[in-house]
Amino acid sequence: MSHTPQDTVVLPRRMKHLTVDRRGYPVIATVERSPREVNFGSINERRKLALATFDWCAVCGLPFANELRWQTVLEKGPLPSTVVSGEAPVHEVCALYAAQVCPYLFSSRSRLGDEARKGMVREGVVRFAGFEATSAVTVHESGLQPGVYTLHFEHRGQAEEFSYHEADEVRDRFAEALACEEELPVAxxxxxxxxxxxxxxxxxxxxxxxxxxxxxxxxxxxxxxxxxxxxxxxxxxxxxxxxxxxxxxxxxxxxxxxxxxxxxxxxxxxxxxxxxxxxxxxxxxxxxxxxxxxxxxxxxxxxxxxxxxxxxxxxxxxxxxxxxxxxxxxxxxx
Structure with a gap:
């Protein structure tokens, strides 16, 4: 029997409350979902608004507390003082888990699956940066789809980063993050x-x-x-x-x-x-x-x-x- 990445990669403790779809993937916080279907290729802007308001991770849907906000970045070289992205930030351990499990992140041969980018291949090197704060969240009109407005997250205070070409390059860092993973109690x-x-x-x-x-x-x-x-x-x-x-x-x-x-x-x-x-x-x-x-x-x-x-x-x-x-x-x- 063959094993898929989600079968072999340890699930972080903070993701264990997430529902698992029929293929075994945990249903992350930002994606469209219903009792009938989970669409991992469709990011829900309404859900992003809740994440921005309550300061929750876009993967596990739990608070950031004092942890860095991690974001994929496309820039090469030193980053500017302010980085803006249409994606909501995540915890480091959640980012490292996604890097090994998400079909669009773990392999340099992955093809992006949403309608806007259908057929495009993932960047050869994926770069994640960790920021001290989300300084603003604003509404912007899409440059590709006039009349469509989406949320953009502004981050400041880059503190760390990691990058990889293939998923096995982050396994040691992931093991360290799992060992240091803190509980995120909510009440x-x-x-x-x-x-x-x-x-x-x-x-x-x-x-x-x-x-x-x-x-x-x-x-x-x-x-x-x-x-x-x-x-x-x-x-x-x-x-x-x-x-x-x-x-x-x-x-x-x-x-x-x-x-x-x-x-x-x-x-x-x-x-x-x-x-x-x-x-x-x-x-x-x-x-x-x-x-x-x-x-x-x-x-x-x-x-x-x-x-x-x-x-x-x-x-x-x-x-x-x-x-x-x-x-x-x-x-x-x-």
Whole structure:
């Protein structure tokens, strides 16, 4: 019997919560998924927004804590002080695992599988750089697809790097990373959000965490509702909730969370309170921008039919989506 890379490469402890697809691949945080199909060739921008907001790894979907943010880079020679990429960053041990298992990374003969790059061969040498911080996340229009907007991650403070031609060149480094791997405990609101975000068995569940990300402050990011796949989230609802979580008192935030029908919305208020104003840099920048956008009056949580219909019923706003995914906390009264 032949063995595939995912059979022979040790799975990092922090990836063991991920669902495994029928071929044995762990379903990483950024890819499109549903109970019927996992599409590793399609990166989901809505999921990237959640990663940026909560400062999670694009492979395991867990927080970075004090670890470096690793990113593939195409530049040759010394890197500039700021590096911008359309890919979300990952932990080092997750990057090293992917280098040995991902069909598009482990071999110099690999062909890229997404529609935009179909038929292209992987770079001969893959270069990863580790950065101290993600300094900003912004929305940009694609240069290849006019009218399509995607997230770009800006990194500063390069601290380390590694490169390889074939996957076996990183095995020793991977073994060292496994030996030094630290637990990344999550608790409270973050534990709920991580669990919901990484599910595969409920179609679209990750979209609920996208809504929670908007509520935490991503709704204030410039051009955020132009982002690919965010049409269903447009309207005044999410900025209203974000305003509550920005300016509301602790009691108001807790009351909102207790009354929210959706589990992700129930968790995001506690997540905001647990962080006590110490947010990931991109989110803090969005929330600072929100300070000038939110009315000086006391914000109120949305009310209306979205909070009284069954969670699996069509949303009253007319989007065609289920109420729990479209307006989980309700729609503003007309």
């Amino acid at each position: 409270g609101g973050e534990d709920v959000l991580v669990r919901l975000f990484n599910r595969v068995d409920d179609d679209g569940e990750g979209d609920v965490v996208t809504g929670a990300a908007l509520a935490a402050g991503a709704a204030f990011a410039k051009d955020i509702f132009k982002l690919q796949g965010l049409n269903a989230f447009q309207g005044e609802h999410y900025p209203t909730v974000a305003g509550l979580l920005l300016r509301g008192t602790e009691q108001e935030i807790r009351e909102f969370s207790a009354g929210a029908r959706d589990e992700a919305f129930s968790a995001v208020g506690p997540w905001v309170l647990e962080h006590g104003g110490r947010f990931p840099v991109p989110l803090q920048r969005w929330r600072t921008r929100g300070e000038s956008m939110v009315s000086r009056g006391r914000p109120h949580p949305p009310e209306g039919p979205g909070r009284s219909v069954a969670k699996n019923a069509p949303c009253p706003c007319g989007s065609g989506r289920k109420a729990r995914r479209c307006h989980p906390a309700g729609t503003s009264p007309s």
